[in-house]
Amino acid sequence: MQQLANAAAKTNEEAALSDRVHAAVTELIKSQQLHGGDIIVESRLADILGVSRTPLREALQKLEGEGLVVKNGRSFVVRAVGLAEYLQSLKVREVLEGEAAALSAGRVPPAAIKRVRENIDALLAAPVYLPEAHWQSDDEVHSLVCDYAGNPVLAEMIRHLRMVTRLYETLNLADRLIPDATEHLEIIEALESGEAKLARQKAQAHMRSLYKASI
Amino acid sequence: MQQLANAAAKTNEEAALSDRVHAAVTELIKSQQLHGGDIIVESRLADILGVSRTPLREALQKLEGEGLVVKNGRSFVVRAVGLAEYLQSLKVREVLEGEAAALSAGRVPPAAIKRVRENIDALLAAPVYLPEAHWQSDDEVHSLVCDYAGNPVLAEMIRHLRMVTRLYETLNLADRLIPDATEHLEIIEALESGEAKLARQKAQAHMRSLYKASI
DNA sequence: CGCATACACTTTGCATGCGAACAAGGGCGG
DNA sequence: CCGCCCTTGTTCGCATGCAAAGTGTATGCG
Numbered sequence: 242m243q244q245l246a247n248a249a250a251k252t253n254e255e256a257a258l259s260d261r262v263h264a265a266v267t268e269l270i271k272s273q274q275l276h277g278g279d280i281i282v283e284s285r286l287a288d289i290l291g292v293s294r295t296p297l298r299e300a301l302q303k304l305e306g307e308g309l310v311v312k313n314g315r316s317f318v319v320r321a322v323g324l325a326e327y328l329q330s331l332k333v334r335e336v337l338e339g340e341a342a343a344l345s346a347g348r349v350p351p352a353a354i355k356r357v358r359e360n361i362d363a364l365l366a367a368p369v370y371l372p373e374a375h376w377q378s379d380d381e382v383h384s385l386v387c388d389y390a391g392n393p394v395l396a397e398m399i400r401h402l403r404m405v406t407r408l409y410e411t412l413n414l415a416d417r418l419i420p421d422a423t424e425h426l427e428i429i430e431a432l433e434s435g436e437a438k439l440a441r442q443k444a445q446a447h448m449r450s451l452y453k454a455s456i
Numbered sequence: 457m458q459q460l461a462n463a464a465a466k467t468n469e470e471a472a473l474s475d476r477v478h479a480a481v482t483e484l485i486k487s488q489q490l491h492g493g494d495i496i497v498e499s500r501l502a503d504i505l506g507v508s509r510t511p512l513r514e515a516l517q518k519l520e521g522e523g524l525v526v527k528n529g530r531s532f533v534v535r536a537v538g539l540a541e542y543l544q545s546l547k548v549r550e551v552l553e554g555e556a557a558a559l560s561a562g563r564v565p566p567a568a569i570k571r572v573r574e575n576i577d578a579l580l581a582a583p584v585y586l587p588e589a590h591w592q593s594d595d596e597v598h599s600l601v602c603d604y605a606g607n608p609v610l611a612e613m614i615r616h617l618r619m620v621t622r623l624y625e626t627l628n629l630a631d632r633l634i635p636d637a638t639e640h641l642e643i644i645e646a647l648e649s650g651e652a653k654l655a656r657q658k659a660q661a662h663m664r665s666l667y668k669a670s671i
Numbered sequence: 672c673g674c675a676t677a678c679a680c681t682t683t684g685c686a687t688g689c690g691a692a693c694a695a696g697g698g699c700g701g
Numbered sequence: 702c703c704g705c706c707c708t709t710g711t712t713c714g715c716a717t718g719c720a721a722a723g724t725g726t727a728t729g730c731g
Contacts, residue, residue, distance in 0.1 A: 258715070259517075283683070293716045294683090295510075302474075302514045306521020315683055315722075329609040333552070340551050394544040394620070398613060405609070473685070499712070508686045509713090530692075530713055 277321030342444035344390035347435025492536030550663035557659035559605035562650025
């Protein structure tokens with residue numbers, strides 16, 4: 242349980258305690274130190290994070306609104322995403338990220354493209370596999386697709402869906418390194434070329450690839 | 457301010473106080489007794505609802521997670537949806553509801569279709585215009601599209617987007633009665649026929665119609 | 672020996688209280 | 702007369718305390 246305290250300490254800026262707790266718990270869930278289905282005992286988690294129950298409860302309520310935790314009877318449990326929901330989310334992402342890619346095609350600054358490409362190359366060249374680096378590269382690519390589509394609402398939806406898919410824990414990430422990198426590079430190339438139809442197609446193909454790998 | 461207390465009283469089942477408050481405030485926002493941009497004074501609203509600040513704050517945090525209120529500095533304000541965001545949401549809905557309609561085509565039980573059709577007819581035949589009835593019919597039609605698509609994640613996204621578009625207050629609903637009813641009937645007919653492409657097209661056309669009416 | 676009841680403990684729900692940040696208004700000095 | 706600072710009131714952030722609901726265990730009775 243000591244790692245939990247560390248994760249909390251990582252978020253020690255000058256801000257409202259309640260918000261820091263929210264960020265800390267979010268991180269605990271994303272990093273799967275709290276995994277799906279875990280029931281949350283308020284006083285225990287509050288102690289670990291070094292705060293009283295009030296700000297923790299507020300953070301949990303907010304997380305419930307965001308869909309990261311759910312109330313089961315009287316207590317909060319970390320949301321568990323099963324295969325069915327994961328696949329459904331991928332279907333929706335196929336539609337949305339396809340659209341976003343089409344909208345972004347030709348609008349991404351060359352500098353951003355260059356940076357993301359280099360990170361993918363570095364990831365492929367890395368001597369040992371680091372899940373964190375994989376996630377980060379993934380974030381970069383999909384952010385590229387979202388952020389230049391000129392539709393913040395669309396971007397926000399995609400971000401939320403990506404969060405959900407990330408909660409699906411069974412996925413074996415390491416196996417996805419090569420396919421992800423390959424498909425990401427294709428998406429980036431399409432974005433660069435400015436061909437909207439191609440970008441849409443590549444983004445959708447990426448989602449379908451993930452889908453097939455998970456059945 | 458007395459109406460506010462009434463809205464609260466409407467939600468007086470046997471449940472956790474915090475959840476009742478959440479439902480009450482949601483209703484206050486949807487019914488625009490609290491409108492976008494209003495700053496929320498915790499103690500005042502808590503008094504009106506007849507609870508202490510703690511459950512109210514928890515409800516507000518949850519609403520923040522859901523995106524119905526936002527924190528501005530130290531206090532909560534009701535989220536204001538502007539024209540830009542409204543139009544962006546419609547664009548996303550065009551994609552998602554199109555997809556949902558295509559998926560639902562031919563899968564909606566005849567009884568459900570019949571019920572919704574009758575309500576549209578009743579709405580058109582009503583001697584006076586009732587916004588509530590208009591909203592309810594709208595809900596029914598779009599729920600038809602969502603609920604039979606076999607993808608709860610997709611349905612949930614659409615529901616959330618519809619919430620956002622509903623917060624856009626400038627829209628003059630009465631002017632939309634005829635076009636909405638007409639387009640809704642076309643969507644329903646397409647769903648009934650089982651032609652996925654047609655259903656997608658009709659749903660998208662409905663969104664584009666809303667879009668054009670708002671520019 | 673099995674079952675039911677009561678008791679103790681854990682955990683949550685909510686209210687209240689206090690300290691601190693922020694806003695406003697008035698008084699004082701320039 | 703204008704501007705600055707200080708004072709006062711309001712509102713928020715958080716901790717704590719208490720009551721109620723739930724859970725598990727042990728004990729007594731059938």
